[in-house]
Amino acid sequence: MSDELMGGDLLADDLGAPVRISRPVxxxxxxxxxxxxxxxxxxxxxxxxxxxxxxxxxxxxxxxxHPVTRVRGPKxxxxxxxxxxxxxxxxxxxxxxxxxxxxxxxxxxVPVWVTSIDTVDSAITSLTRLFxxxxxxxxxxxxTRAEQNWAEPDPTVTASAVVCIWRDPWMVVGPNTYxxxxxxxxxxxxxxxxxxxxxxxxxxKVDLYALQASGADRVLLMDQPYAFSPTDGPEAFEGMxxxxxxxxxxxxYGPGMTDARAEVRKLIF
Numbered sequence: 001m002s003d004e005l006m007g008g009d010l011l012a013d014d015l016g017a018p019v020r021i022s023r024p025v026x027x028x029x030x031x032x033x034x035x036x037x038x039x040x041x042x043x044x045x046x047x048x049x050x051x052x053x054x055x056x057x058x059x060x061x062x063x064x065x066h067p068v069t070r071v072r073g074p075k076x077x078x079x080x081x082x083x084x085x086x087x088x089x090x091x092x093x094x095x096x097x098x099x100x101x102x103x104x105x106x107x108x109x110v111p112v113w114v115t116s117i118d119t120v121d122s123a124i125t126s127l128t129r130l131f132x133x134x135x136x137x138x139x140x141x142x143x144t145r146a147e148q149n150w151a152e153p154d155p156t157v158t159a160s161a162v163v164c165i166w167r168d169p170w171m172v173v174g175p176n177t178y179x180x181x182x183x184x185x186x187x188x189x190x191x192x193x194x195x196x197x198x199x200x201x202x203x204x205k206v207d208l209y210a211l212q213a214s215g216a217d218r219v220l221l222m223d224q225p226y227a228f229s230p231t232d233g234p235e236a237f238e239g240m241x242x243x244x245x246x247x248x249x250x251x252x253y254g255p256g257m258t259d260a261r262a263e264v265r266k267l268i269f
Contacts (some may be wrong), residue, residue: 011133014116014126015094021111022088025135029087030054031074032096035115038127038254039091040064042140049085051077056248077101082110089113089134095202119181120150123253146257155187159268161218162191162211163245166226167233170208173222174201179251186264191216208236218268220245243267 008022029049030036036054039047040063047064049071054060060068069085072078074096082090087110092102094116102112113134117123124147131137161183163173173179173190175198180190191214195204211219219237221228224247234242245267249260256263 008111013113013134014129015114017114019089019111019113019134021113021134021136023136025088027085027087027089028135029071029082029085029090031071031077031101032091032093032115033074034248034252034254034256035091035093035130036060037252037256038130038140041142041255042131043135043137046088046135048087049082049090079105079108083108087111091115091130091134093117117178117253118176119178120185120257123178123257124150127253140255142255142258146255146260149258149261150185154185155265157184157187157189159188159217160191160215161188161220161268162193162214162216163220163222163250164211164226164228164233165203165222165224167228167236169205170211171203172206172211174198174204176200176202178253182250182260182264186261186268188218188264188268212237212240217241218243220250220268222250223247224251 008020010018010020013019026046027048028046030039031051033054036050037056040057044063045065047068049069051074052070053073057063071081075098090105090110090112092112092114094114102114105112115126117126127143128139132139165171165173175190192198193206193214194210195201219240219242221233221244223244228244249256249263
């Protein structure tokens with residue numbers, strides 16, 4: 001049966017999964033905070049659902065021009081509420097969202113486009129596909145500016161860091177992540193840690209003593225998902241250079257990519 005008879009275009013998302021998308025795309029639910037920000041910048045009127053953690057922009061309802069329904073968190077979305085919104089597309093991410101929820105939504109007839117982003121370059125490619133293929137829109141100007149900025153020569157690596165995202169147990173960013181690539185291309189490499197297959201690690205658990213003994217020039221404590229703060233976290237690293245780092249621009253792919261490298265360097269150096 002033709003796509004015309006079936007209704008919509010049959011495309012493949014970043015994981016190669018087939019997704020049939022009705023045209024035009026007029027109702028979207030975003031399960032990824034950074035992608036919600038990207039949509040709010042360039043396709044605001046189509047956002048009808050977002051997670052409780054989609055905090056940018058703060059005035060999302062006003063930006064969208066209508067109430068945006070909250071669908072709980074990226075790891076526990078309310079699938080019933082999502083289905084009741086009758087979205088033309090749900091936008092998800094391989095890392096941020098569970099395959100379980102994606103599969104169940106699809107089984108119930110909800111089209112889900114899953115992005116896969118591990119590096120700056122893959123972010124630019126994935127976001128381009130999201131807007132031009134999945135949504136059927138022009139590539140946003142901010143994405144072109146981001147590509148141009150990241151095409152500039154990378155600075156020389158002059159510092160090492162450990163990046164903590166959780167405590168009790170302590171968990172860190174590993175080399176095989178978007179954050180690690182942003183840091184490397186901003187002049188900072190991750191200090192190696194005693195983790196099996198470290199070069200392919202993503203978010204391993206690490207003993208606190210190993211972090212303290214890492215020899216890292218900086219200890220970067222992310223403010224999400226664990227809310228590290230000046231009074232919660234730095235006390236574990238006495239004598240080390242500790243910085244509280246905002247999730248954006250370190251980990252958010254979207255409009256913040258346009259000046260992410262400069263912002264990261266400003267925070268670390």
